[in-house]
Amino acid sequence: MIRRVCIVGCGAIGSLYAAHLARVAEVYAFVRRREHAQALQRDGIRVTGIDAFHSQIRATSDASELPPCDFAIVATKATQAAAALSACGHRFDGGAVLSAQNGLGGEEIIARHTRAYVLRGTTFMSGTRHSDTHVQYELDTATWMGPFEPTDTPFETVAEAAELINRAGLKAEALRDARPAQWAKVIFNSSVNAVAALTELPHCPAFADERSFSSLGHLLHALIEEGKSVAAAAGVALHEDPWKMNCLGARTNHPPSMLSDIRNRATTEVDFLGGAIAREAARLGMAAPLHTALYRLIKGKEASWSFDQENQHADEAEHRLHATNH
């Protein structure tokens, strides 16, 4: 019986879980910034968009203030999960923890920091975060969830958590095997995010255009086919066709999270997206040249930000005039 829930990370997705679950359980938010915790504790969370309501919750940035919880949802950026869980993971011992992070590898990080049953999760819902305490709910698509194999999570635990999320007014589906949904999303996500990060284009019609030799749609198609071949070698039959997901998303002009990261010079989630596919392929002894190439380019792009700082003496004006033959 789930009575107390902890939401780890309150971005757009975490805020949607926290506000909804507060209707059916006692909800704590565990967040990184102290001001964020104070604002949540004081003002709660306001939801607008396809639903409109307000929830009061408890919130802290200090794990010692967090009571034991029966159930947690990890909704941090994948890059921040290890830091968050190493602080609060023990509060979930004996309970269950759902990963709602992007990509592959999040469940492994969670399992390293808690003695709880871990649940694989993939969420297709979306929202826009307008402030620390205001989230706009956009797509009410489901969270797909299933057992994380290494913790031998019972299916009943998955079903109970899914039932709670549904009762809270969100959509969740308990699956015996959540990998087909997770892999479909990670293939879609890693392909679209990597191309957006490197071109600085949002997810726009060019991503599905295959009319000429230089068209980006050819590259997206090849990335997705390569990802599917890695999934097949890993024994995962996909839940949805990532190419169809790409063609739908390409109509939205939505800036993927990795593009926002690049614009803000913030470390991207590439290690959990294309990097995870590349490493999985290497582990399986197969080639994934495109995901591997784009992974290395994005790591190089991240490195360029500190290169600039370390080489401040480089004269920008000279760079502009410098024109040798290579």
Added chain:
Amino acid sequence: MIRRVCIVGCGAIGSLYAAHLARVAEVYAFVRRREHAQALQRDGIRVTGIDAFHSQIRATSDASELPPCDFAIVATKATQAAAALSACGHRFDGGAVLSAQNGLGGEEIIARHTRAYVLRGTTFMSGTRHSDTHVQYELDTATWMGPFEPTDTPFETVAEAAELINRAGLKAEALRDARPAQWAKVIFNSSVNAVAALTELPHCPAFADERSFSSLGHLLHALIEEGKSVAAAAGVALHEDPWKMNCLGARTNHPPSMLSDIRNRATTEVDFLGGAIAREAARLGMAAPLHTALYRLIKGKEASWSFDQENQHADEAEHRLHATNH
């Protein structure tokens, strides 16, 4: 007998040719900007660096002011060659025209616009352009030149042009087949330029680093191997090892021209570098997935500049806060 020479395009490389050749022939520069022509006509060209001298030359941006020339060197950016040659190409009819542009495909463009013998050229010299009339000479490496096959250029014509360039104080080598030098440089150049353009790193030690899975050196190595396999399929045995060229260049922290273009939002030469390798592979019926992928990313990056302008209504502040789960 070469008496009158035209240098088409006076960037760093064109300026070095013009200033040196003015010692042994009558030199005209044909340039795009009127102010540039006026400055050259008035002040000539000052060379500093590993050599130091001044040359007076003639210059114009109006092809009707250009007399017939026995010999021309095309040193524009590859992207500007068609516009330049369509204006001035007929002034070289019956003479010889050397391509000193980056990449592949420049000779074909020249041949389309003149009834001259065309010469394949690849220059390894380098300089920094400090102003319209001042160039710093840096590397005095040779220009490799040979016949362009479709115009049946006699070897004697190549030898005469090389002799003139040598007499002017530069280094040139006449070859029966200039493709091995041209392909070695284009493989090096397309690999290094594409990675620099997409990561925004200059040609730095990371380009030769292969210590970890995410290291960029692996990508450079794979790009170069792929380029070599396309050259082999095209029947070209390389003149130098592009990987060794990369390892040497990676010590310089030099910003490749395509990185400067990206910084200035100027159309890059990618169609003549990675794009040319990708198309050549497609023509030969073979795969060149990495050069093709990076080519499409760079075309996408160029497209992003006009996408931004067409979508000015997009609220940057909202982008920063927008954090959905993909």
